[in-house]
Amino acid sequence: MRTILVTGGYGFIGSNFIRYLFRQKGFKGRVVNLDKLTYAANPDSLKEVTAKFKARCTSVKCDICDHELVDKLFKKYRFDCVVHFAAESHVDRSIYGPKDFVETNIHGTFSLLEAARAAWADRKDVRFHHISTDEVYGSLGRTGKFKETTPYDPRSPYSASKAASDHLVMAYHHTYGLPVTISNCSNNYGPYQFPEKLLPVVLINAIEGKPLPIYGDGKNVRDWLYVEDHCSAIWRVINKGRPGRTYNVGGDGEMTNLELVKGICDALEKLVPSSENKALKGKRYADLITFVKDRPGHDRRYAIDYSRLRRELGWQPSVGLAEGLCRTVAWYLSNWQWVTLVRSGEYRKWEEKNYGGRGKTAARAGGRGRRNAR
Ligand code: NAD
Ligand code: TYD
DSSP states (O other), rough: OEEEETOOOOHHHHHEEEEEEEETTTSSSSSEEEEEEEETTTTTGGGGHHHHTGGGGEEEETTTTOHHHHHHHEEEEEHHEEEOOOOOOOOOHHHOEEEEEEEEIIIIIIHHHHHHHHHHOOOOSSSEEEEEEGGGGGOOOOSSSBBSSOOOOOOOOOHHHHHHHHHHHHHHHHHHHOOOEEEEOOEETTOOOOOOSSSHHHHHHTTTTTTTEEETTSEEEEEEEEEEHHHHHHHHHHHOOOOOEEEEOOOSSEHHHHHHHHHHHHHHHSSOOOGGGGGGTOOOGGGEEEEEEEOOOOOOBOOBBHHHHHHHHOOOOOOOOHHHHHHHHHHHTTTTHHHHHHSSSSSHHHHHHHHHHHGGHHHTTTTTTTTTTO
């Protein structure tokens, strides 16, 4: 792989993937990161890798929906591979405003596919890898896991837009012979995750002594995947996966949201005991747990069967949830400046407009179903 186009490389998983790539001894190519720099982007996440690999890591500000510019970049850089992360990625935002999700996730993917189809008409030594989610499969009951053959049943505007993009990607394979692969992964966690997703919201609020908002009864289950494991799975699929095939990626990390939040509180007690954190005013971290109004259409349980990836490509996750949580909490604590930077931008404006500040999320829903977990 000589020149790789990474879309959304200033985001959580994209930036982890670029760092992962430059750690691989066998990787001698270059990366062009194409990112619109939405609220979720943080150029600081790539600062070190860009400085160290100046000649091999470039970023271009570009909206993937801008077909003309995307086309031009394909001609300029002659990409050999596309790793497509760029997306609107937060379910709650898709409930407040689905338009950007339809634009970026569907039209943006379409624009990339068209550019790849035009640029790669006579090439077979290329790959279009699309990052998707387990949320396209819908919601599980108490038992069972999502397989690659599970019928799509998306429930939120976010998952519906991802499902649409998955179908487009596969259609380009069947219709035009584009060498595509898709990976559908479960909830990622780890360094550099934007503070709107559960884990960083809880961690940061806890440190600041603010309520830890848990939607509904806290018994929704997610299958947590350490982001570096996800990156290694993507790289394996790109190098060894079969064109036209989908691979599920999971972390063997099923847990209810309430258990996860308690796990974060426990990890924090070990690293920054609440008794030494003045923001806690004598409380323990777990005392901050606050049940808030449920998310509309909240999927109950996700669980991933990644046996195809294990059997066919020999991949399996290497970081267990307990270990991954400790690493993640430790990373945020020693990178507080990143948190400050990422919260200083657009996110704050959106948060103020919609929630009146994240700390007030619980209060906003306080009238209905607010109670303490312990
Ligand atoms: P993120 O929200 O942290 O980052 C998204 C990045 O894409 C940002 O840098 C943003 O600026 C960029 N972007 C958004 N719209 C763009 C546009 N129109 N043009 C160019 N760039 C644009 O997202 P993430 O959590 O890193 O997720 C990456 C991918 O993984 C997404 O496709 C998401 O659906 C998928 N995924 C994420 C998770 C998870 O747990 N985070 C789980 C399953 C699948
Ligand atoms: P999230 O991190 O938004 O990922 P996704 O919706 O893609 O699974 O949410 C993970 C789970 O945590 C989900 O069940 C919703 C829940 N949640 C809360 O309970 N409180 C919160 O503040 C957030 C952001 C999520």
